[in-house]
Amino acid sequence: MKRVTVAHSPDADDIFMFYAIRFGWVGLEDVRFDNVALDIETLNEKALQNIYDITAISFGLYPLIKEEYALLRTAVSFGEGYGPKLIKRKGTKLRRNFKVALSGKYTTNALLFKIYYPNARIVYKNFLEIEEAVRSGEVDAGVLIHESILTFDESLEVEKELWDIWQELSEGGLPLPLGGMALRRSIPITRAIAYEEVLTKAVEVAHKNRKLLSKMLLERGLIRVDEEKLDKYLDLYANDTSISMSDLQLDAIDKLFELGYKYGFYPEPVKVRDYLIPVEYNDFRFA
Numbered sequence: 399m400k401r402v403t404v405a406h407s408p409d410a411d412d413i414f415m416f417y418a419i420r421f422g423w424v425g426l427e428d429v430r431f432d433n434v435a436l437d438i439e440t441l442n443e444k445a446l447q448n449i450y451d452i453t454a455i456s457f458g459l460y461p462l463i464k465e466e467y468a469l470l471r472t473a474v475s476f477g478e479g480y481g482p483k484l485i486k487r488k489g490t491k492l493r494r495n496f497k498v499a500l501s502g503k504y505t506t507n508a509l510l511f512k513i514y515y516p517n518a519r520i521v522y523k524n525f526l527e528i529e530e531a532v533r534s535g536e537v538d539a540g541v542l543i544h545e546s547i548l549t550f551d552e553s554l555e556v557e558k559e560l561w562d563i564w565q566e567l568s569e570g571g572l573p574l575p576l577g578g579m580a581l582r583r584s585i586p587i588t589r590a591i592a593y594e595e596v597l598t599k600a601v602e603v604a605h606k607n608r609k610l611l612s613k614m615l616l617e618r619g620l621i622r623v624d625e626e627k628l629d630k631y632l633d634l635y636a637n638d639t640s641i642s643m644s645d646l647q648l649d650a651i652d653k654l655f656e657l658g659y660k661y662g663f664y665p666e667p668v669k670v671r672d673y674l675i676p677v678e679y680n681d682f683r684f685a
Contacts, residue, residue, distance in 0.1 A: 399428055399429065399430050400428055400429045400430070401429075401430045401431075401432055402429055402430070402431050402432070402451045402452065402593065403431075403432050403433070403434060403450045403451045403452065404416060404419075404431050404432070404433050404434075404450075404451070404452045404453075404597075405433070405434040405435075405436060405441055405444065405449075405450040405452070405453040405454060406433060406434075406435060406441075406453075406454045406579075407435065407436065407437060407438045407441060407454050407544070407577075408435045408436070408437065409438075409544040409545060412435075412454055412473070413435070413615060414604050414608075414611060414612075414615065415473045415597070415600055415601050415604055415640075416431075416433050416600070417604070417611065417614070417615060418600040418601070418603045418604040418607075418611065419431050419433075419596070419597075419600050420433065421611075421614070423600070423603050423604075423607070424596055424599045424600045424603055425596060426592060426593075426596055429593075429596075431596075434450065437501075437502075437524055437525060437526075438454065438455075438456060438501065438502060438505060438525070438543075438577065439456075439501055439502025439503070439504065439505060439522070439524075439525075441453055441454050441455060442455055442456055442459045442502060442503075442504035442505065443504070445459060445463050445466075445467065445580060446459075446462065446463060446504075448463075448466045448467075448582065450582070451581070451582050451585065452470075452579060452580070452581050452582070452593060452597070453467075453579065453580055454473070454577060454578070454579055455467075455577065455578065455579070455580050456502070456504055456505040456506045456507075456576070456577050457506050457575040457576060457577060457578055457651055457654055458504060458505060458506035458507075458508065458509035458510075458654065458658065458663075459504040459505075460578075460580065460651075460655075460668075460670075460673070461655055461658060461659075461664040461666075461668040462504070462664070463580065464668060464673050465583070466582065466583055467580035467581060467582055467583060468580065468581050468583055468590065468673055468674065468675045469578060469579075469580055469670060469673050469674055470578060470579040470580060470581055470594050470597065470674075470675065471594065471598070471642045471643045471674060471675075472579065472594065472597050472598040472601050472640070472641060472642055472643075473578065473579045473597055473598075473600075473601050473640060474575075474577070474578040474579070474639075474640055474643055474647065475576045475577045475578070475640065476573040476574055476575055476576060476639060476640075476647055476650065477560070477561050477564070477573060477574035477576060478573045478574070478639075479561060480547075480559070480561055481507075481547075481559065481560040481561040481564065481574045481576065482507040482541050482542060482543045482547065482560040482576075483541065483542050483547050483550075483556050483558075483559055483560065484498070484511070484539055484540070484541050484556065484557045484558040484559075484560065485529070485532060485539060485540055485541075485542055485550055485554045485555065485556055485557060486532060486538060486539040486554065486555060486557045487532060487533070487535070487553060487554060487555075488553055488554065488555045490538070492538055492539055492557060493538075494517050495517045495518065495519055496515075496518055496519070496538040496539055497518070497519045497521065497537045497538045497539075498511070498515070498518045498519070498520055498521070498537055498538065498539045498540060498541065499520075499521050499522070499523045499527075499528045499531045499532065499536075499537045499539075499540035499541070500520055500521075500522055500523075500528075500540070500541050501522070501523065501524070501525035501528065501541065501543050502522055502525075503522055505543070506575060506576050506577065506654065507541050507543060507560050507576075508520075508541075509654070509657075509658055509663060510560055510563050510564060510567065510657075511541060511560070511563070512661075512663075513567060513657060513661050514563045514566075514567065521537060523540075525542070525543050525544060525546065526546075528540035528541065528542060528546070529542060529546060529550050529551060529554070532554060533551060533553060533554065539557055541560065545627060548627050549627065560574065561574055567657055568650070568653045568654075568657070572646065572649060572650035572653055573639075573646065573647060573650050574650070575647065575650045575651045575654050578643075579597065581593060581594065581675065587675070587676070590675050591675060591677055594675050594677070598641060598642055601640055601641045602641050605637070605638060605640070605641060612625065648670050648671060651670040652669060652670050652671075655667070655668045655669070655670065
């Protein structure tokens with residue numbers, strides 16, 4: 399049996415997707431999908447090293463790995479009126495060169511933050527450590543991601559929503575691209591298409607059986623939040639827009655890449671549709 403590693407973050411939406419495979423609800427007869435759960439910036443760094451067959455990544459990283467990985471259409475997270483939050487201690491005022499904690503150099507929120515706050519002094523931390531770094535005064539502010547946007551301490555307040563930054567930079571009308579999945583280009587194309595189909599089905603099945611799957615994950619202690627917060631988080635990041643990217647979502651990624659190139663973060667322009675798996679290949683081959 400062929401073994402394929404799927405690397406994902408430990409946040410609820412990624413676990414929700416993968417465990418539809420782990421519980422045997424979807425799969426391939428001759429393939430065993432193994433999983434690795436790591437924080438998103440570690441996954442970004444591993445993707446730069448071409449470590450895993452299939453991996454979650456920040457969309458902001460993708461132009462830097464496009465020669466080694468194709469971008470999948472499924473298991474995506476977008477914000478629509480919400481997203482990561484820049485938080486600070488209540489009642490404080492941020493200076494122009496404030497010190498901020500971000501969850502990683504290659505995250506989408508870091509890309510947008512650097513464009514919007516070019517004079518901020520950045521330190522990078524694991525996303526689970528950012529709230530405490532702000533509370534303790536180690537940093538002036540921090541960008542919260544994942545479930546942290548729902549649970550931060552009442553001594554903190556939101557300075558700026560990344561959604562609002564995105565709206566200003568993109569000129570509005572597009573969802574905020576946060577994270578997706580990428581597949582190693584060395585995988586044969588028919589296999590790549592089959593793997594994308596399985597992952598798409600996993601997200602679809604997980605979404606349709608959300609109540610049951612949530613209960614199973616909570617009972618096994620696989621989720622960091624309680625049932626109420628899990629339900630709210632899945633509403634945000636593991637909904638019907640996560641199953642397969644729409645043209646509007648693809649346009650949003652193009653806008654993100656356009657901004658990254660404009661501000662010098664990428665060496666060349668990138669159009670996302672040029673780097674998706676060509677699913678039409680099977681139609682031509684088996685016609």
